[in-house]
């Protein structure tokens with residue numbers, strides 16, 4: 001029984017971080033049909049903000065909030081400086097731009113900080129356990145699940161109830177029509193990048209507190225995870241990203257548990273095989289979704 | 298001064314020139330019909346006015362100011378609303394949310410609420426189903442939603458692209474009734490139709506477009522009189538109201 005609960009908590013914890021990764025990526029994809037390869041670097045930027053600020057006496061909560069703001073700001077700046085000028089060009093131009101931005105940010109970290117990973121001070125209590133009705137639960141799992149749940153609820157309210165959310169959903173449906181109603185494209189796109197950056201910041205904090213360090217390439221795994229999650233979950237809706245994230249998280253934890261010790265090295269290969277299998281039967285991903293598939297700049 | 302004036306407008310799609318020097322004007326309060334067969338360039342004309350597809354030469358002046366270089370959002374902000382051929386419903390939004398986006402530009406909350414009431418009176422089905430997903434609506438209901446949404450922006454010029462397309466005969470009658478009503482209430486309308494007879498019956502003036510150029514223009518009577526001459530050019534257009 002203990003094992004089952006442990007498995008559920010671990011899956012929820014990893015899955016919810018993956019879901020946030022995927023949501024941040026799909027925010028921009030839904031509107032521009034662009035896979036933003038620089039998304040992982042927003043997580044990196046959040047991580048370095050944490051690293052730089054940990055020497056100060058600021059409490060962790062403040063450090064994290066600043067890191068989120070810096071990630072969102074970076075996201076908005078990349079949109080303004082790099083993506084907006086090439087938006088009317090081909091999709092390839094956008095993709096190459098996103099590679100360029102990704103490389104540029106990684107290299108900046110390499111030059112200005114260090115090519116090597118730098119440790120962040122994860123609070124000690126993250127690694128302690130609390131006793132809940134006889135079951136040992138790690139504090140870090142509780143923090144991750146709590147923060148991601150709050151973030152998911154916040155995002156849900158934003159997307160469903162606010163004018164901005166309605167506008168963003170409409171843009172994913174039919175961006176051209178939205179502009180015909182007087183909504184300026186730049187405003188919508190910059191909002192999507194900002195939200196994507198906030199999600200990257202929050203998920204980045206959770207991810208980096210898990211691995212305990214930040215390096216120039218720290219964003220590459222989250223980008224890959226987010227990409228696989230939205231492909232397997234379904235690229236045409238926000239719920240697809242969430243489902244894909246939890247699916248991947250649960251699968252990862254399950255394999256960790258089930259695979260024999262000498263097979264663990266092949267865990268990712270098995271994950272890819274399962275993902276391919278899912279796509280064979282559901283080419284559109286688990287959730288079908290409704291977003292328009294063609295791109296309108 | 299005309300509310301809208303197009304002079305020598307050319308529009309190209311790659312090698313194809315879809316509009317070859319179009320001159321067209323709409324006066325305040327008028328209902329102007331733009332008719333012509335499939336592929337004549339009617340949709341292209343509305344796209345050029347709305348800024349969806351830019352004119353390569355020529356000028357489009359709205360309310361005395363050139364708009365041909367403006368983005369579609371800014372053209373909408375000046376008071377031009379387009380109900381496109383495909384209706385442009387946001388299927389993953391509810392009907393109410395679709396309508397809310399129609400009044401995106403209207404700042405005054407009271408005006409928004411009043412206009413919404415008027416739209417609900419005009420299209421009761423939309424009120425009944427306000428909370429439903431817009432993707433679940435039938436073709437006729439989607440057309441009503443599209444027009445309702447356009448009206449909520451309180452446009453100074455309403456452009457309708459084949460509003461009767463794909464509707465059952467009863468709904469077609471209803472649609473033309475609505476258009477007539479709107480016109481009588483003072484809305485300036487540019488109506489694109491393949492249903493020439495029905496469109497001419499409502500219009501103050503009309504233009505006949507044939508493969509990118511005008512072949513006739515004037516009052517409905519003048520168009521009717523010249524229809525023998527233009528019949529050859531009209532090609533696929535059936536002048537009698539017999540289309541299926």
Ligand SMILES: Nc1ncnc2c1ncn2[C@@H]1O[C@H](COP(=O)(O)OP(=O)(O)O)[C@@H](O)[C@H]1O
Pocket residue numbers: 310313315333334335336337338339340341342
């Ligand atoms: N996006 C496009 N790309 C290339 N050609 C187009 C495009 N849209 C329309 N056309 C061409 O332009 C001409 C006019 O089309 P359109 O304005 O849609 O006519 P109508 O609305 O009168 O049926 C047609 O020959 C059509 O094939």
Ligand SMILES: [Mg+2]
Pocket residue numbers: 339340341382
């Ligand atoms: Mg057309």
